[in-house]
Amino acid sequence: xxxxRREQLAATAQQVYAVLTDAGFQHAKCEATTAGGRYEVEVSxxxxxxxxxxxxxxxxxxxxxxxxxxxxxxxxxxxxxxxxAPEPGGARQASVDLHVQGAPLTLKGTLRLExxxxxxxxxxDAELKATVPLVGGRIERAAAGPIDAAIGRELDLLRxxxxx
Numbered sequence: 612x613x614x615x616r617r618e619q620l621a622a623t624a625q626q627v628y629a630v631l632t633d634a635g636f637q638h639a640k641c642e643a644t645t646a647g648g649r650y651e652v653e654v655s656x657x658x659x660x661x662x663x664x665x666x667x668x669x670x671x672x673x674x675x676x677x678x679x680x681x682x683x684x685x686x687x688x689x690x691x692x693x694x695x696a697p698e699p700g701g702a703r704q705a706s707v708d709l710h711v712q713g714a715p716l717t718l719k720g721t722l723r724l725e726x727x728x729x730x731x732x733x734x735x736d737a738e739l740k741a742t743v744p745l746v747g748g749r750i751e752r753a754a755a756g757p758i759d760a761a762i763g764r765e766l767d768l769l770r771x772x773x774x775x
Contacts, residue, residue, distance in 0.1 A: 612738070612739045612740070612748070612751040612752065612755060613736075613737070613738055613739075614718065614720075614735065614736075614737045614738070614739050614755065614758065614759070615734075615735060615736050615737075616733070616734070616735040616762060617732060617733075617734055617735075618732065618733040618734075618766055619727060619730060619731075619732060620730050620731050620732070620733055620769070620770065620773060621729075621730045621770075621773065621774075622730060622731060622773040622774075623701065623726065623729075623730070623731055624701045624702055624703060624724040624725055624726050624731040625697070625701050626731075626773060627724050627731055627733065627769070627773065628694070628697075628703050628724055630769060630772045630773060631663065631692070631694075631724075631769070632654055632660075632661040632663055632694065633654070634652055634654045636768070636769070636772055637652040637654060637663060637665055638650075638652050639768055639772075640665070640764075640765050640768055641665055641667050643764055643765075643768060644667060644669070644761045644764055644765070645667045645668060645669065647668060647685075649667070649668040650665060650666060650667040650668065651664075651665065651666040652664075652665050653665075659694075659695050659696040660693075660694030660695050660696055660697075660703065660705075661692075661694045662691065662692070662693050662694070663690075663691070663692040663694070663705075664689070664690070664691045664692075665689070665690045666687055666688070666689045666690075666712075667687070667688050667690075668685050668686070668687050668688075669685060669686055669687075669688055669757070670684065670685055670686075686711050686712070686713075686714060687711065687712040687713075688709060688710075688711055688712075689709070689710055689711075689712060690707075690708075690709045691707075691708045691709075692705040692706070692707055692722060693705055693706045693708075700725075700726055701725075701726055702723065702724060702725040702726065703723070703724045704721055704722070704723045704724075705721065705722045705723075706719075706720075706721060707719065707720050707721060707722050707735070707737055709737075709758075715741055715742040715743055715747075716739075716740070716741045716750060716751075716754055717739075717740050717742075718737050718738070718739045718740075718758065719737060719738055719740075720735065720736050720737025720738055721734075721735075721736050721737070722734070722735050723735075723736075733766075735762070739751050739754060739755060739758065741754070
């Protein structure tokens with residue numbers, strides 16, 4: 612199942628990148644989207660950019676019974692963004708790898724930041740995949756809503772951090 616989002620932000624791509632790779636922002640994001648406050652944040656710099664890794668424990672509410680049989684009452688979502696070097700003009704792109712520990716559910720794709728006038732665009736293009744015969748599509752549809760809601764909450768926090 613393809614997930615795409617196009618968000619306009621009132622800050623430059625460089626400013627958005629600075630917030631997304633800030634450990635304080637990642638902690639705030641996890642606190643806002645985690646059940647019971649259980650999470651980990653790792654932000655590391657490499658030669659070209661940053662790696663941002665979070666692991667959050669979330670309730671498994673809303674998942675079909677077959678999916679809950681893999682994860683139980685809670686699930687641990689591990690999210691990794693590997694950011695590359697800035698392109699001419701300041702655009703940046705990250706590979707996105709999100710998976711649920713102990714469950715055959717992944718989200719893989721790209722997150723791109725690019726200039727747009729005085730602001731920027733954040734473009735997500737990813738594939739949500741549940742590798743369970745017969746019910747994979749049902750699991751994907753059930754997971755898409757909570758993932759989209761978490762992305763929306765993260766965008767709200769990002770806009771707050773950017774001042775609007």
